[in-house]
Amino acid sequence: MSMAATGSIPVDDVPTIHCAIQALGLPKVFLPKARIYGEDEPARNLYQVISGAVRIYRVLANGQRQISAFCLPGDFFGLGVGEKNAFSAEAIAELRVLIIKRSTLIALAGEDNEIFRQLWTLIGQELNRTQEHMLLFGMRAPERIAAFLLQMAERLSCHNSVPLPMSRQDIADYLGLTIETVSRQFTHLERTAMIGRATARLIVVHNRLALSQQHPGRTLPT
């Protein structure tokens, strides 16, 4: 869905940015909890996750931390327009990334307008994801949790065992809930046999259908 073509132009034919970051990207490793960049710092780089996970977040004046996105292997981050970062980024688990300078991309784009088209596509996908994320806030806690688990299962492309890289606090801050509510919802899903918990971070999805019915994401065509 998120990889759909744009207008009549297919998206995946010439993955220039992918090539560029593969060829020119600088590999770097971050330890868990390491800061990758801070809000309001100059936005200089584009990152692609190789392994591990990243949280993108902002801390509000009331102390609330809102996590805007989790970045998983394959994901890009640092895509925004503007001179400064709008959010901070931190490694969750041990993280390997490739880094390419924006200026390098811009220079490449001078020769090949494919780069800008792909920046448009990539940022458009991020917009789609952010909009879907926003819709979660119109749902109740059980539905948010179900949607989150299904999303993680899909994005980690795992069959039924979902290894969550993030803590309960991270999940809570992503979903706009408290850690206690998250925990209770997991317990409830386990008691109703929709999921199992191998460990706290390793969830087994037993009943994907029931989970997906929890969560009213889109109007069903009548």
Add this chain to the structure above:
Amino acid sequence: MSMAATGSIPVDDVPTIHCAIQALGLPKVFLPKARIYGEDEPARNLYQVISGAVRIYRVLANGQRQISAFCLPGDFFGLGVGEKNAFSAEAIAELRVLIIKRSTLIALAGEDNEIFRQLWTLIGQELNRTQEHMLLFGMRAPERIAAFLLQMAERLSCHNSVPLPMSRQDIADYLGLTIETVSRQFTHLERTAMIGRATARLIVVHNRLALSQQHPGRTLPT
């Protein structure tokens, strides 16, 4: 802020898309409540608001309507990537827009990569706005309302009298509150002399500073 340059390349020098839609855009008028496009319809056009206002929304399976954005004069909408619209769009007040086909833009972009760069910039601004919108859901009702009023005052670039084009229900569906809560918060702001109400839709901001202190948008640098 949202018009900041990107990297070392200034954004506003060659407003190609603006020129294109000025020169080639088809003017069209919509009556209040008229549908502009529906979710899942093919996304064929880019729109710019001349006058009036638009709501961009989706209806969830539970009946909740989440408004993702209001578009005001000058704003673009229909920018997404992907073949289909992710949301529906409706006129709120009587609406005048300019319409340009995506295919026309894409064709222009073949000659001039400025188009794609600007699509990147425009969608990036929409992403910024959506992310800021998401942060509202981490706040309490009074703060959401205050942030909303300040945002409207700024976007409508009015001094103190803010003519809201949308209904209380629209505001509620944008902020994730009920119409009753919205109404009560307005009443409270009036009682504490932060705002006045000339009519229900015409708000006078008396104390911008106090309003902005209600709402903990960003961590203040210590």
Add this chain to the structure above:
DNA sequence: CGACCATTTGATATGGATCAAGCGATGTGG
């Protein structure tokens, strides 16, 4: 083994939803 941190569980409080009614504009027909 013991300290530490993440997670779970329990008891209580509360902000905003829900249910229900009243009010004020705007418009229509008699």
Add this chain to the structure above:
DNA sequence: CCACATCGCTTGATCCATATCAAATGGTCG
């Protein structure tokens, strides 16, 4: 020109989902 219907908004009373406060449990590492 006025009764009356309609629609959007406000106000009041009560309820409930989730937050908050508090404590127990469990897993990991020295």
